[in-house]
Amino acid sequence: MISAATLDAFRAIAGPKGLIEDRDLIAPWLEDWRGKYHGEAAAILMPRTTAEVAAMVRTANDLGVPLVPQGGNTSMVGGATPPVDGSALILSTRAMNHIRSIDIAANLAICEAGVILSNLHEAAEKAGRRFPLSLGAKGSATIGGLISTNAGGTQVLRHGTMRALVEGIEAVLPDGAIHNGIAALKKDNRGYDLKQLLIGAEGTIGIVTAASLRLAPAIADRAVAWVGVTDPEQALALLRHMEAQVGPVVEGFEVMAADTLRFVLDVIPGTRQPIETVTPWNALIEIDLDAAADGPGAHDRMEAALAAAFERGLVVDAAIAANEAQAEQFWRMRESASEAERSQGPALQFDVSVPIALMPRFMVEAAAACEARFPGATASSFGHLGDGNVHYHVRAPQGEGPGRGADWIATTGAEATRFVNDLVVSMGGSISAEHGIGQMKIDEFARLTAPAQLNAVRAIKRALDPHGLFNPGKLVPLASAS
Amino acid sequence: MISAATLDAFRAIAGPKGLIEDRDLIAPWLEDWRGKYHGEAAAILMPRTTAEVAAMVRTANDLGVPLVPQGGNTSMVGGATPPVDGSALILSTRAMNHIRSIDIAANLAICEAGVILSNLHEAAEKAGRRFPLSLGAKGSATIGGLISTNAGGTQVLRHGTMRALVEGIEAVLPDGAIHNGIAALKKDNRGYDLKQLLIGAEGTIGIVTAASLRLAPAIADRAVAWVGVTDPEQALALLRHMEAQVGPVVEGFEVMAADTLRFVLDVIPGTRQPIETVTPWNALIEIDLDAAADGPGAHDRMEAALAAAFERGLVVDAAIAANEAQAEQFWRMRESASEAERSQGPALQFDVSVPIALMPRFMVEAAAACEARFPGATASSFGHLGDGNVHYHVRAPQGEGPGRGADWIATTGAEATRFVNDLVVSMGGSISAEHGIGQMKIDEFARLTAPAQLNAVRAIKRALDPHGLFNPGKLVPLASAS
Structure with missing residues (x-):
């Protein structure tokens, strides 16, 4: 799909180190970490600076090459896996891994997008502070990915999601322009808030290159x-x-x-x-x-x-x-x-939220309703009660063969998924509390979202990425015929 | 500009009470509270429900009538004053003034857009809680306006701006569709965050009709x-x-x-x-x-x-x-x-922010630079140090006559405004910390904003309000010829 001349054009921007073509090096980044989604890409772009990202995006525009931004590749929804047809290149931020500054007095860290979360944790700790967001993938997940998915974790009750910790943002927009909003301004009412729009946008309308992040006092x-x-x-x-x-x-x-x-x-x-x-x-x-x-x-x-x-x-x-x-x-x-839930055999996993007051009802009723509707399946939940966020698992009927285990997932999984998501929506909840839409939830997002919101999402995507070059196939459901 | 048949079409939606044509009743709402901006409108639409707002917006679409959303009309930047040519109607939310619910256990209040801030204060207090945002105009300012301008005030240091207090939002979009995002979800990563986009958008891409607001414990x-x-x-x-x-x-x-x-x-x-x-x-x-x-x-x-x-x-x-x-x-x-500053004679007033660490330098240097550049003028500042937000006043040279007092404002005000705003931008600051852009700051916003951001703002406006019917002339600078 991608010609040698095209690869040469990208190589010219950042040299041989800026373009990985070695198939062995590329392979791990072509599928998501759970092995559910597989894609294809002729190369991985590895910019080291924001200027290089911008130059690569401009070249992508000139040549009509879609780009899939990738950080630690820890998406739970296939959000960083390239399309299967090999039409896109991966743009990895992992070489942009500098913590530009830590300002102890102001409790601020400025990080490039490729900084790994646990590295920021360590740097903050050395400075006598902490960065109060953590999750299982902290050893791989990058700041850029955490921002682009508005990551949560176990400290949201007190400190909020990533959105609450981002004070400023620098990003490259789909036309290759650099949006410099890195200054940490507590109050800034100049027009639409691009920072807020880019947070959680899954790289579909901008590639986050750096951010100012708020630190908290160390735990004493x-x-x-x-x-x-x-x-x-x-x-x-x-x-x-x-x-x-x-x-x-x-x-x-x-x-x-x-x-x-x-x-x-x-x-x-x-x-x-x-x-x-x-x-x-x-x-x-x-x-x-x-x-x-x-x-x-x-x-x-x-x-x-x-x-x-x-x-x-x-x-x-x-x-x-x-x-x-x-x-x-x-x-x-x-x-x-x-991990313990996974040991019980094949299961459908949901990451949903409902208004906190309704969460007890959801935890009890959704399990009962699911078990009644799908005999043999068992359901249980655990999670962040204070956030209204529950990780809800529906385990396939035990055993092997037709209607059990993996076969049940394959034959009945989609129906059971719709069943659970309908329950969530009927309580005013969200079918994606933490993980985003990516490619996994895009059909359900389209099915369950009101036209008002869906049309707005599509209009924003078209407006900011008219050529559809940023993370194609993620987050934005294609317009239906209706 | 607006025909009788057009007014009839709007009147048919909500009856005679839903359309005010009495010139005496309209007059106070045609100019901003400081008397700086004057507009014209044939009528004020007064919907009582979200459905009525939606119907009015659909009619506005059918007939091509721009609408100016208005709450308490306390904008500091002419953000709620209609155009002078009488081409638009005012849509007032003041009849939508019900507090739909207060949930003490969840610390949530659901308010319609027209609820006046001090009324919410009282209701929260009766419930043993407080709504931790306050400002001088609290007796007039409405929840819808406070959200649409991402209002600040004196408690931002601890509780954040309005953005941090809005948990859910209901709004009518420019095509008349109702966006129902009123459920208070602490975690919700379904696509672009329309709630965040509508906060601070000054009614240019949606009319906020209701919101879920977070309450805080009462002060003991x-x-x-x-x-x-x-x-x-x-x-x-x-x-x-x-x-x-x-x-x-x-x-x-x-x-x-x-x-x-x-x-x-x-x-x-x-x-x-x-x-x-x-x-x-x-x-x-x-x-x-x-x-x-x-x-x-x-x-x-x-x-x-x-x-x-x-x-x-x-x-x-x-x-x-x-x-x-x-x-x-x-x-x-x-x-x-x-008020005390105003008693000292004509002055230019700025509402700016800079990174907190730079604020002391700004407070000292900007005053000195201004006084050196404009002999006879005096400058001083006060404000929210913890937010990096300073209210900065440049008083005209005292006295009357050429180059003094009101004459100085008229002849030199624009130049001095550009001078101060340049200083702010050179420190990475914002020319509007709290008040928004409205019509007052639209030229300076256009002059001082990078093309990347300006293009994105224009693209979002065009995408969501393609006919330019929502609050025309506010926030979004018209595209320049370049």
């Missing part, structure tokens, strides 16, 4: 508790209680059903039942204090708030981690939930 | 201090010190030069010098605690932090308000700054 004192509760309704009441008792220092509030916990205990080495009572539901709570916190320590606050919760009948059983090792152990059980 | 304990400092650099060091000592409970940090304070003391009845020492600069600091706060009270925290600041040489003199009356008094001096 933390307490982590494992709490047994009867149901998600009680877990939500407990969350409200904790917020009222200890305020915004509640940094994490995760919930997990008993069956998910059982899978974790069965499958993950070194884990053990964290509280004496086996309860139908579990909550993991973290309180973090920084050095400025006055008054009682995190453990004392947790203890007092949980004691009051016991009195109010909001808790069945609870254990506060006695030390950092136990705190890590509690978190490892939560973080192993996905 | 506050402390307000007046602090004398030598210069803005010391004030910024003091802000950093306070943040490190007492954390995010610092809710306000305002600064004011000695001359502005003197004008306040001269002009505003009942004010008096708040500290013994007259210092070149002043800071107003507020610490707020809610009921969940553990540990020392607000006064004790303020006292301890200021004592430490004295030891570090960051404070010349300070007074902590002894009671609520004195706290109000301190704030009244800050809030009277604009």
